Amino acid sequence: QLQLQESGPGLVKPSETLSLTCTVSGGSISSSSYYWGWIRQPPGKGLEWIGNVYYSGSTDYNPSLKSRVTISVDTSKNQFSLRLSSVTAADTAVYYCGRLLVIKAFDIWGQGTMVTVSS
Amino acid sequence: EIVLTQSPGTLSLSPGERATLSCRASQSVSSSYLAWYQQKPGQAPRLIIYGASSRATGIPDRFSGSGSGTDFTLTISRLEPEDFAVYYCQQYGSSPLFTFGPGTKVDIK
Numbered sequence: 001q002l003q004l005q006e007s008g009p010g011l012v013k014p015s016e017t018l019s020l021t022c023t024v025s026g027g028s029i030s031s032s033s034y035y036w037g038w039i040r041q042p043p044g045k046g047l048e049w050i051g052n053v054y055y056s057g058s059t060d061y062n063p064s065l066k067s068r069v070t071i072s073v074d075t076s077k078n079q080f081s082l083r084l085s086s087v088t089a090a091d092t093a094v095y096y097c098g099r100l101l102v103i104k105a106f107d108i109w110g111q112g113t114m115v116t117v118s119s
Numbered sequence: 120e121i122v123l124t125q126s127p128g129t130l131s132l133s134p135g136e137r138a139t140l141s142c143r144a145s146q147s148v149s150s151s152y153l154a155w156y157q158q159k160p161g162q163a164p165r166l167i168i169y170g171a172s173s174r175a176t177g178i179p180d181r182f183s184g185s186g187s188g189t190d191f192t193l194t195i196s197r198l199e200p201e202d203f204a205v206y207y208c209q210q211y212g213s214s215p216l217f218t219f220g221p222g223t224k225v226d227i228k
Binding site: 107110 | 152166222
């Protein structure tokens with residue numbers, strides 16, 4: 001059964017770069033059938049799509065974050081990663097990674113990781 | 120940008136009752152690309168419905184989705200205790216590629 005697990009620092013200082021990794025287990029990230037995405041949820045609020053990556057490395061980003069976001073894939077490690085630069089308190093959220101189906105829905109999610117931006 | 124509006128914000132019902140949740144889009148959304156998720160406190164969202172009306176794997180048939188264009192509905196025919204949660208709709212289409220609605224909380228009356 002495919003599982004996703006987010007990892008990375010839980011605390012990031014303002015103006016620094018947030019870096020998270022999502023490890024895919026029980027299946028291959030190199031499947032041509034799926035994309036892989038990042039979604040975040042500020043405390044007590046709704047869901048915001050950050051971006052997606054395909055195993056080939058092609059990406060799509062939310063325009064509201066595009067200038068600060070980089071999503072990459074490492075097929076040798078079965079992982080994909082998120083980097084968000086110049087963070088502020090507004091970037092404090094639970095960050096989820098997810099598998100994106102061709103029907104454009106996220107069917108498998110990681111458990112989420114809380115990232116707090118604070119000095 | 121397509122904005123999704125969900126109503127009501129909170130739905131207070133008793134187990135066994137029928138729940139009807141609405142998702143309205145500011146522009147037409149392809150039915151193929153409208154999904155619903157369930158989220159319980161402290162948990163990741165769970166895909167319930169994709170393609171507006173197809174149940175995801177393992178989702179019981181008391182959950183059904185319908186709609187087209189700008190108006191979509193998630194119906195839970197008879198609420199079970201485990202169905203009390205927040206439900207989000209999500210669309211794929213214009214930029215940004217994916218947007219979520221603000222959610223409807225279904226709580227116990």
